[in-house]
Amino acid sequence: MRKIFPFLVAAILLYSESLFGGTTGKIAGRVTDAETGEPLPAVNVIVAGTNRGAATDINGYYTILNMPPGKYTLKASYIGYAPYQVTDVVVQIDLTTTINMQLKTETVQGEEVVIVAERPVVVKDVSASQANISIAQIEAVPAALTVTDVIGLQAGILGLSVRGGGSDQTAFMVDGFTLRDERNNTPFTGVSLSAVQEVQVQTGGFNAEYGNIRSGIVNVVTKDGDRKRYSGQITYRHRPAAPKHFGMSFQDPNSYWLRPYLDPEVAWTGTRNGAWDENTQRQYPQFDGWNTISERTLQDDDPSNDLTPTAAQRLFLWQHRRQVDITKPDFNLDGGFGGPVPFGEALGNLRFFTSFRKEQTQFLVPFSRSGFSENNFMLKLTSDISDNIKLTMTGLYNEIFSSASNDVGAPGIFKSTTSVASVLSRVGFIDSRIFYDSYWAKSDIVRNMLSAKLTHILSPTTFYELVVERVATDYTTVPNADRDTSRVYEVFPGYFADEAPFGRAEFIIYGIDGLLMGVRANARDFSKISTLTTKFDISSQVNNNNLVKAGVEVVINNFDMKFGAINTVLPAARPWTEWQKTPVRAAVYVQDKLEFKGFISNIGLRLDYIDPRGTWWNVDPYDRSFFSTNYNPELRDTFEQKQVKKQFTLSPRLGISHPITENSKFYFNYGQFRQMPQSDRLYTERRITGNQLNRLGDPNLPLQKTVAYELGYEHSIGSHYLLRVAGYYKDISDQSDLTRFISSDGKVNYFKATNNSYEDIRGFELTLDKRLGRWLTGFANYTYMVSTYGLFGIGTQFENPAEQRDYLRDNPPFQ
Template identity: 25%
Template sequence: MISIIKLFFGLTRSINMSKKNILLVIFISCNMVFAGETGKMVGKVTDATTGDPLIGVNVVIKGTALGAATDENGDFIILNIPAKTFIVSASYIGYKTTTMTDVRVNADRTTTVNFSLEVSAVEGEEVIVEAERHVIVRDQTATTTTIEEEDFENMPINSYADILDNVVGVIENDNGGGDDGIHIRGGRSGETAYLVDGFYVKNIMSGGMATDVARGGISELSIITGAFNAEYGQAMSGIINIITQEGGAEYDVNFRASTDKLYNSWDSGRLEGTVSGPVIPTIPQFATFFISADRHHTNGRHKYLELPWAVLKVDENGDGVYNAGESWTDDVNDTYDYGEAFLDDNGNDMWDHAVYDTSGNLVTAAESWTDVANGIYDIGEEYEDTNGDGIRNGDVYALADIDGDGIAEPLKKGAREVTATYNWTDRVMGKLVLRPIDNLKITFGTNIQNNESRGFSMNYRQLPERNAVYWQESNLMYGKLNYTFSENMFATVKVSKYRVENWSGPKIEGEKFLNDDHELYSKQFEIPSDWDNSILDAGTEFDWLSYYAEPYNDVDQDGAFTSGTDEYEDLNGDGKYSWGVFTNLREGDAYDNTSNYEFYGSYPIVNNAGDTIRFGHSTYHNYSNDRFNTTQLEGTFTWQVNKAHQVKTGILTKQHDLFNFYGSYIGGGYYGTSSDPSFILWEKKPEEQSFFFQDKMELKDLVVNLGLRYDKLDPKSFFADPTLNLGYRYDGETYETSDLTAIPFSAFEDGLVEWGYINDDGTFSPPDNASVKKFWSPRIGIGYPVTENTAFHFNYGQFIKYPDYNYMYDYSNSNGIAIGGVIDGYSGNGETFANLMGNSMYPFPFNLGDWYIPPVGSPNIKPEKSVQYEFGLRTLLTPEYFFTLTMFYNDRYDYISANIYDADPTEYAVYENMDYGNSKGFEIGLSKLFTNNFSWEIFYSFSKAEGNTANETSHWYEAYYSSVYGTHPVHRTITMAWDQPHTLNLKFDYRHPRGYGVNVLGNIGSGLPYTPTDARGRNIDDENSGRMPYTAMFDAKAFYDLQIKNMANVRIYMDVTNLFDRKNVVNVFNSTGKPDESLNPNNSPMWIYRPYYYSAPRHIELGISVGLR
């Protein structure tokens, strides 16, 4: 757990304005109340001499319009306080005014502030004290980690994501186990909810957080790893809640900049700025603003790669193929050898063994092959083991024409490989707060993030600039109206618009290669004679598809648009012909004779006579574009009924507009002028509603948080049923899928053909709509303070999460791909129309024909569910040392997985609720509180994450491997790919009064699992039964603060990641369990060298920040 409090025990500082030193003891404690963005303050004011309560004392939070008067018992309550640090004063006639500084209010918590006022002999006397915070949170009912704005300044972190690895209970994996990402207490990566200012900002289509907040705009970050209360929904493992800053009564300007140019530069740089204050200086409480923006650019750790071996050499014998380092016998051995020709019966691009049932009876015969001496080494043939290592060593020779001059260059050890990776991120956060009348607060806010990046690819190492580029744009805009009816009651109405859009594909001349319409046009032309070959016949009609190319009349019949000759339709009105896929988009794989297609580049395109027609270029040829718009409306009502009960209730509705496009193999073809693309294209508009009620009961020795939540989802879509016989209906007649040719083209063009299912009696039934999903979730948390220095807590809850919407609608092609319309004059039959639409089963709204057993989304799947238990103990061992123990148990049900059906007319899979997971463990922590200028924390956690499958596609791959290798899935729980049994989280914080300090964060964890396999990839042990080496990562920040004439605060700092430059292994080859060795003899050294199998090396950024006040 990261420390959420700065603790000063045995010390109370006081400043008497009449220069009298008075010791005033003030107690402040925090506890968890409700989800949201604000906190509550309660307390008692008494006479310092008699201890009697004072009635009518005015308690005010300075810089705000918030305050309260004490009742007949001296108690006060202030609700609806923003999460930040305040100054609070208590004033009463005849008593000295007491002002308390550094009072921190956290979201979802109650801060207790008790005042003892002394009689004043002179009017206007004031006592100023610094608040202290008790370690034992009296009414804590769940494990929560809170990071405040000051922590962000002192820790080596630049975003919310940087801190997660150092939160106890949080694991991040990148080991290729099928569910990489952030995991909280053993759950899958998609089980966490992300909120900004109370609004959900998760990527509802594919999971993860879809936006980020500028570092300077964060007031507070809360991570709930225990059972959370009823206001939170759509999460099964944890909550990450970000509260942004608000402007104050005074102007505040901050700048921050850093660079890594001085050491191991990745061309990284950061620029940040914040400005805040009153809109009208003379009326500071009427309106305030806060604006924060930052930009981060880097080429990443893969910018330059120093090659570890002399792996690339010229082809010495000039035969153009790999030559083995060890000799072998090229024999006919009556067994299938890897590399020999075979008949691929099921189209899975590999030779399949015979399949037998458990009784040894033949189920499926092995595919036939040609047993020949084929001139290359085939797995299974005898070889000379020169070095005695038990394996045949792969070839060390490869061809690489790096500069494109037609001559292969040698590349020696230590040479640098340029990868063209980069990442640009811009983040902007803004907030405007209006208080036009008493008791009314209106807030307008926005949070924007734009990102563009290109990652590292093994396939495009030699032409990295042709690898895919990824773009993301997200924008949250919201408004909130908060009205306080009385000191004990307030209501909030919130409305938001959240938009996220993602693209991926090649970047052409600095621009994205997709437009918003995703139009596909068709043009028929005659094959030229010099293109005649075994695939294309000269003189025949050829259907040319070009992705977003405006239709034209091919006057010169050359099969391509010719400027000045061919007539075209200017659809986008730009006055020029708009090209689709350039003819140099990936027409094939360069260096086909090299291992694993590792070398891409320029290569000749030849005709059957061997003449070079032109040169082709390898380019990423898959495109995607998805977006969603979510409109959210929410209302909550909070009532402090009495001292023992605070009731909160709320209702929420969300309307989604989802769009997804994916196209593969666009712009391919034998000569690069044709295309045989495969498409996914759909648009859906599901709706969600929820309601919650919760009551916090604060009794004398017990605190109970009791809540109930209701969730409802309407997918608003039909679903595919593989158990029924697919068919069509047109003009009152029923047609099988094989009868598309009997339906006229015009019937499809006019939308007169229905899809559905043919019953056993031959009648037709339309598809069913997915059912509306409804679920109730009870939750309870109990806090029990035994003494002032020891407390227990317990919680129980049921939680649900809707699967990501891609799992509900994936592989849909309900819109077709000819959005721009079919070109006039195109004719044919139903089959022709279906092919034109990119879906051979159109109007069946799922594209099955272009994919191998596609896992089709199902909007009929139920929400996934978890049941959690947690027990915790917290005790103050001494005034300086704090101990915690937490135990947890979590069952997860109705996990979704792709289940394969032998459906008619083709085999496909459907996502269904069928899996289970479980996690359990304990967490132990010991902290030295901040005294003598330093503090430290050490947390150890033991956990076990198990389940019957690793991810949503596990059952699909079990069936696939069964057909390939003859293996059978195990029917028992397995270890999850993110299971890390032993984890240590450490923190050290040193701050000297003279302004310099050091902060270190550390994480040490046992190795993550992998599945041992043989050289062909067949499992030789249980799934995830192997373990990688342990990992250790330490990050540090060193800083020095100085003030310039009370005008500016300046900080010079250094951020260091991977302080000890440890080469942590994050992934391995399954055949060896090592990151740099594979048993597959066809893998060359260059293919084995994978820098992303290791963590990033040491990286240093130097920076400066300036604050003007």
């Protein structure tokens, strides 16, 4: 199958490029004599207002590593020469900012040379399509409420989908810490914009230091509190309560759901009484009329439900009384505040920055909850333990309240109008989903993250970082409170009813018109996941041409999974999954950035180690005693299991930038990227009613693999505009999918996780960027993408050879 996605985006936003991904940048350059051009050794180069600096070597070169993103002033001093100062030196996330200085002999004591740094339009040391976005540029986008809103404006990105890859293939990092739900590999992005200092977006060509991703990186650096003063900001955006759909209200008497029952022309004698023409009849549900409904109540054996036509209509209105119009506003509250901690001087000038974000978005119609709500709180503490040692501690708490978007307990919640509409457009019982408040279960997700990062500068050219991070996620999906079935509400004189359609009912009950008002909200989820990550990275500018970085990472996951569907009235085919695992993965990498005048390259190699740990089933795929309803849990330990396999993989990375002129360059990058399948594909053993197996994972699945290529060209038009053209290709293999197994007698019928899925993605991006300007900056981009996907293997495996031949005839595998 082929998909084509052309689109054009224009926004008032300025962005620039960088090569690596990280949390700091680099200042480097050469100091020479302004008259002779000779290099000046031992020149002191310092960053004003900080304790950072370096001395030039015998050839006049200097390097200052580990500079946080921001704008600085650089000063150089040397005996016999006038002091030299460069202002507006912009440092971006791991971008090399080159500042060359030409010192003049001091003729008048106290004379100082002041230069304003100019940013090049074409950044020569970038070998991929990447963007650095400052907080000032983010604030220039009026529609930006979250980081996701900002990055979605970049070429090749839709939401968190980068160049055709799913959001689960993108890493979202905050201050070097990865925010990922290890359950399904999706990032969570609940970071306050008030806390953001800079955002880096990489859509290809990322370095060997990054693993367990295949499409892109969003790297957020947050603000440190100031050492001397307090500052803060708060932003509030409000959308009054208003419909989120076209047309009339669902509760309008002429709406699709109500008109057949309330229109006097048809309500009493039915929609086929001739009052409506055929075209009108096709637009609404068929209804026999309240006269007929009344007759049915009189003819049954229950005298307590006898109703006149008018009484039946009044009961209908009672059962549809739920307010489904939007009555609450949408809003986004975002604030941040930071500064020195009182009496923190003795603790290394301890400073803090705290932020809070609260978002409320109403659904298209209310469900078990009226909308999506998210609260996010973050606290960052920074301490200079010494001139060369810095400790950063971060705590993040995130909570989401919504309604589950499925009825089987799988991950998924409603977040927006679009997510609601996409579900309602492909399901039945739509009237019940609208008017019955307990059709969908309530779903809460609570996340918390604690992390610490120690940065030790060994010299102006070498530093290391030690990071420890723990992320925990708790899921809770449960139904609404039970319905009070006491008949205490007098609908009309002498007739009492309970509070339906409000409240959960664990029994089948229909309204007077057939509205289902019970036995729903089957989803349950009580899963808990925690992830402990330890990383060590060391960076060293070993000479003027080589910046080497190496590191090791260990990740330990703890899965305690309990989710599925519960329905005591209709228990058939209700799935339930329960398992506990503690897999481990580790990685070692090394990378080198080589910088020469006409050639810059980034070369890296990553070694990944995966240990799912434990044992897994080794049974015949059509074993009736294990897969069918013949399964006996008491005999579980009698089935054979084997130790799962450990895996090692090597992933090379290469990026090259070749400046052609001062105003143009070519760039190319290549990389192999691997990622763990989502946990459900590895460890699930899902059984439905009768203990029949419905889905089986496979912890021996290989890592999913993407081989990516990119070729691009950049050209400066004048001094303000940048034209970028880029083409890319992604060869994706070993993607996890599900293969169906069916026995000859039909008693075995389940899905097993396999790695048969493949995909090829090709694309072209064109960007025109106005990067500099006093009154106007911005960009426009165009993206064209084509994807081809399918299966290398067979989608369904039959035990019966004849059935397999018939299937292969109609579904030939990829050749």
